[in-house]
Amino acid sequence: MCPTSRNFAVRDPIIEASNLVKTFNSGGPFELRVLCGVDLKVFPNSAIGITGSSGAGKTTLLSCLSLLDAPTSGSLSFFGQPAQFLTEGAQSVLRREKLAFIFQDFQLFEDLPAWLNVCVGRFVEKASLRQLHWQAIETLEQVELQARADHLARLLSGGEKQRLAFARAIARAPEILLADEPTSNLDPDTAKLLTSRLQRYLEQGGTLVAASHDPAVISLCREVYELSEGRLRKATQA
Amino acid sequence: MMSRAHGFLIALAVLWAAVVAGLALPQNEIRSEARYLQRQWGGLGLGAHAAAGSCWFVFDPRIEPYCPNFERPFSALPNFCPRHSTTVSRLPVLTADAREPRSQVLGKGAIETLPQPRSE
Amino acid sequence: MPKLLFLAALNLVKNPGRALALVLGIGGPLFLFIAGAAISAGLSRDATVSIESGADIYVTFDRGGLDANIPVSYVEELSKSQFVVEVRPRIVARLAVAPETWALVLGIDPIAAEEATGLQSGRLFESNSKNEVALGPVLAQRLGLTPGKQLLLATAFTHKVVTVVGILSRKGTLWDSAVIWAPFAQAQELFGMRDLATDILIRTRDEISATRLADRLARSEPRLRIQTRGLVRRYVLQGYGVTSGVFSAIYAVTFASGVLALLVISGLGSKERRREVALLKALGWSARHILVLVSLEALLCCLLASALSFLFAFAWVRLFNAPLLASLFIAELDWFPGIEIPAQFDAGILALGLGVSLAITWAGTLIPTWRTACVPLRETLR
Incomplete structure (x- = not known):
């Protein structure tokens, strides 16, 4: 069952993390505590920026917030429903219909064409292959990558891969977009293009949680936090 | 890439059509030559053995209903002769209920010693 | 999907x-x-095919669980039964015809009434022929023999030169490949089996007759090994x-x-x-x-x-x-x-x-x- 089918008030947080702890190699000789009690509420149509030095745990935090990773302790809820009560099927529905993630290292299907990378996540939906194809082309147009639609992902440049990863994330018009360094591999012009697309996404009512060092991306965010020593501290209130 | 995937599926369908065609070909026909010779000879050959070179039993258990290697070297354990192990047919001993138990026959003491031409 | x-x-x-x-x-x-x-x-x-085209009953002698030769006199005795249509003696034996080349010698007279369709070349011998044989295709090929050529058959009892008059078809069964098919009397002579056969083939009126005859023979003559078509088929x-x-x-x-x-x-x-x-x-x-x-x-x-x-x-x-x-x-x-x-x-x-x-x-x-x-x-x- 999709978590949003419950009675969910519009101003309730979409994601609520409380005292989130993430430890790697727990109990081992090289135990690494990355998150030490993080509290965060992500409200609808908000834009949250997370900054911090390399290795501070930004990617780990976003992974936990997007159900890609499980926290060691603490509570996490999506649309008011505790994550531990979400079945595997409900998590899939959440990822498919509500959440989208832009990976720092793109995570593309390298041997598939660009258009298929955009729509492969939707193959389990009812739309026909032809419909998905055209929607993918339209999405690629938004990131000016339509000319590369039939090219294999591995043949694209780093910047093009970043745009493709962005296109894949926004193709499903997600309620919340979690972006891990979405402009880190781009030249200034393309970074500007993607920033403007993020801006448009927010204007259309989307919710953004972005980990970034890029001032242009951070400037889009109304709340900015700094992750340091495993704790989240509010840096700026827009 | 897309066309290659479709091509693969089409090729697979064509291959299976060929398989179905192969299966539809008449295969059960018994050749008149085979019928003629078997009638002439009163039936010769049953197992997967082309020439009865070393094991009559595998060639045709009607001719020799028993393979001595069945119980050697360990009695009570089947130990097939090489002719058995190379074939796709393992024929049963035909005599189980066709005659009286061997001990009874032997008990009557009426066995004639006759030449055995088969191991010539 | x-x-x-x-x-x-x-x-x-x-x-x-x-x-x-x-x-x-x-x-x-x-x-x-x-x-x-x-x-x-x-x-x-x-x-x-081998079972259905074969005899209804195979009769031979039993010697300690192995087959033994049967006197040909049984042919006449068995022919008297009301169930019987035809009785034919047969000799099946093995013979080395060349180094590491074994042939299966089959001595049985041909049924003259049937048209010889099982030959690839040549003709079929007559029942009373003294030194004519037909060869299986693989054996003929291995020995390089064609109709008209001669072959020496040597056993512990005798040796004789026979003439190949026909080569069996390649389209028969697997078991025809290395056969030397000779008249019954010729095989008797070759293996020193005067008045003996390795088995006697009986054709009966029907399967029920075959079962009855087999039962009767088993009761009356314990030395016989009797195999009916039904038994062979089933096993x-x-x-x-x-x-x-x-x-x-x-x-x-x-x-x-x-x-x-x-x-x-x-x-x-x-x-x-x-x-x-x-x-x-x-x-x-x-x-x-x-x-x-x-x-x-x-x-x-x-x-x-x-x-x-x-x-x-x-x-x-x-x-x-x-x-x-x-x-x-x-x-x-x-x-x-x-x-x-x-x-x-x-x-x-x-x-x-x-x-x-x-x-x-x-x-x-x-x-x-x-x-x-x-x-x-x-x-x-x-």
Whole structure:
């Protein structure tokens, strides 16, 4: 069952993390505590920026917030429903219909064409292959990558891969977009293009949680936090 | 890439059509030559053995209903002769209920010693 | 489902090396299995011909559980029975005709009434002929004999030169290949079996008559070994069935271990594959969807492998007469058999092969995929 089918008030947080702890190699000789009690509420149509030095745990935090990773302790809820009560099927529905993630290292299907990378996540939906194809082309147009639609992902440049990863994330018009360094591999012009697309996404009512060092991306965010020593501290209130 | 995937599926369908065609070909026909010779000879050959070179039993258990290697070297354990192990047919001993138990026959003491031409 | 099928096909096409390794790994053993099972089925069919065209009752003497020769005088005695239509004595023996070349000498008089359709060349000898024989095709080819040529047959009792008058057809059964067919009296002389035969063949009015006669003979003459057509049919066909089952079972086990090892080696559990599974999950696929996709990939692989192996086996056995292969399954056969190899390909064999390969491939792919799908995604994507 999709978590949003419950009675969910519009101003309730979409994601609520409380005292989130993430430890790697727990109990081992090289135990690494990355998150030490993080509290965060992500409200609808908000834009949250997370900054911090390399290795501070930004990617780990976003992974936990997007159900890609499980926290060691603490509570996490999506649309008011505790994550531990979400079945595997409900998590899939959440990822498919509500959440989208832009990976720092793109995570593309390298041997598939660009258009298929955009729509492969939707193959389990009812739309026909032809419909998905055209929607993918339209999405690629938004990131000016339509000319590369039939090219294999591995043949694209780093910047093009970043745009493709962005296109894949926004193709499903997600309620919340979690972006891990979405402009880190781009030249200034393309970074500007993607920033403007993020801006448009927010204007259309989307919710953004972005980990970034890029001032242009951070400037889009109304709340900015700094992750340091495993704790989240509010840096700026827009 | 897309066309290659479709091509693969089409090729697979064509291959299976060929398989179905192969299966539809008449295969059960018994050749008149085979019928003629078997009638002439009163039936010769049953197992997967082309020439009865070393094991009559595998060639045709009607001719020799028993393979001595069945119980050697360990009695009570089947130990097939090489002719058995190379074939796709393992024929049963035909005599189980066709005659009286061997001990009874032997008990009557009426066995004639006759030449055995088969191991010539 | 069509989209998933398309994606499964795409996954195979985009990794041709992996797909080829899988198809060869599955198809190679499947080719042998299909060919072996088809040859077994063909032999079973020819055995049916041998049984149905043969005698109703085979009578011989029993000596300590082994067959012994039977006096020919029994022919006359048996002919008196009301159930009997025809009684024929026969000699079946083995003879070395050249170094490492054994021939099966069959001494039985031909039924003159029938038109000789089983000859490839030459003619059939007369029953009263003293030194004429017909040869099986493989033996004739091996010895380089054609009609009109002579052959020395030597036994411990005598040696005589016979003339080859006919060569048997290559389209007979497997068991004709190395036969020397001679008149009964000539075989008697050759093996010193005066007044003796190795067995006596009886044709009766019908199967019930055969059963009655067999019962009567068994009661009246305990020295006789009596085998009826019904008994032979039941045991032989059951034997073929059991053998096919055992063959299939052993093959399935061997095949399973081979393919499972191949699946591990070919990288269905590789890092790249695990990353793809995790990425699909990250994009919203459920474990069920991923398992369906992987099942479809395995299905396509198995369908391709089984179709190719069936077609190769069919061509190899039916068109080329199973060179190098038939001798694996049939004893005393040359690598290039000179006789038509019996084979019967049916849908059951193919379905069994496909089913076994599917079961194995599914077992080998679905379990690792399921385990990958259960690991936290970040761990796999890292």
